[in-house]
Amino acid sequence: MHDSARTLNGLGQSLWLDNITRGMLRAGTLEDYRDRCAVTGLTSNPTIFEHAIKGGDDYDAAIRADASTDPEAVFFDLAIDDLRNAAKVFESIHQRTSGVDGWVSLEVSPLLADDTAHTIEQAVALHERAGIANLYIKVPGTTAGAGAIEELIYRGVPINVTLLFSPKQYQAVADAYMKGLERRLAEGLSLDVASVASVFISRWDVKVAKAVPEEMHNQLGLAVAGSIYARYRDVLASPRMQRLMNEGARPQRLLWASTGTKDPAASDTLYVDSLAAPFTVNTIPEKTLLAVVDHGQPGALMSADDSAARAVQASFAERGLEVDPLAETLQDEGAASFVKSWNDLLDTIRQRMEKAA
Secondary structure (H helix, E strand, O other), rough: OHHHHHHHHOEEEEEEEEOOOOOHHOOOOOHHHHHHEEEEEEEHHHHHHHHHHHOOOHHHHHHHHHOOOOOHHHHHHHHHHHHHHHHHHHHHHHHHHOOOOOEEEEEOOOOHOOEEEEEEEHHHHHHHHHOOOOOOEEEOOOHHHHHHHHHHOOOOOOOOEEEEEHHHHHHHHHHHHHHHHHHHHHHOOOOOEEEEEEEEEHHHHHHHHHHHHHOOOOOOHHHHHHHHHHHHHHHOOOOHHHHHHHHHOOOEEEEEEOOOOOOOOOOOOHHOOOOOOOEEEEOHHHHHHHHHHHOOOOOOOOOOOHHHHHHHHHHHHHHOOOOOHHHHHHHHHHHHHHHHHHHHHHHHHHHHHHHHO
């Protein structure tokens, strides 16, 4: 077996699985990925759960047994049940790393992406209800989301910030994280509140593929990632973050997401091989994980100098493809796709509930 998953781990990067199904949990597949493929955490989203519930009958008995008449409440019952079981798989890793690794993630309703107050309310309620030490609540890094992130970190809720596409969007949520910690510090509260900032990569290359010649395919996502990583290193080295660390804070970790290759002409391990960096996470679909374990070739560690990455971005800007406006579009489209998956998910649950009645 190719050992690239363990190589990445040895370089200081965590590999997480971007998938969850009840069948996988029952079959012991997650334990196998942990033990054989060095997987140390898991992410989920509405699309993943929608496919899991629609794809078979694993959830039908639980849907029948659920007393709630609200499909959203039924969904959160199912998801929390699955994530409790997944969290147990990674509990020993969470303890061994003193809470740095071994996390699972649950998303707030995507319908709340532009509603700060209700995002805060639902995130707090889900965190309390789940009662899982190694559970991140996922909140989108929209403008409204940044306000929610600051407040939730202040309240001590571990957050996985999603739907980040650019250095500017990343910086806004890094600031929100630090503000939440600074408010805790001012009140003499513990600063041990974990967070990750999830940056989506492959959607960049899908977005621009038709607008550029073939030799420019699959370059922009990695170039933007290069600049975000440089910004991340700046945040880690900043006096502001180091003052917080001096009081017991842990830095918000950078997480690479949307790292399954979408272009059949490109390497199926492209976004894993090219994004090796210590103190980061890469969350990958099952298909990509198995490809990495089989034939991944992690390259050199990412550089804190993003001059080469900025040169690539400039070549796209010359064609009218500027990073900041495109990032706003990608974030809006990402939020809309999660809303569609959420509505499809609730429709599927509603149909199963009616069938069971």
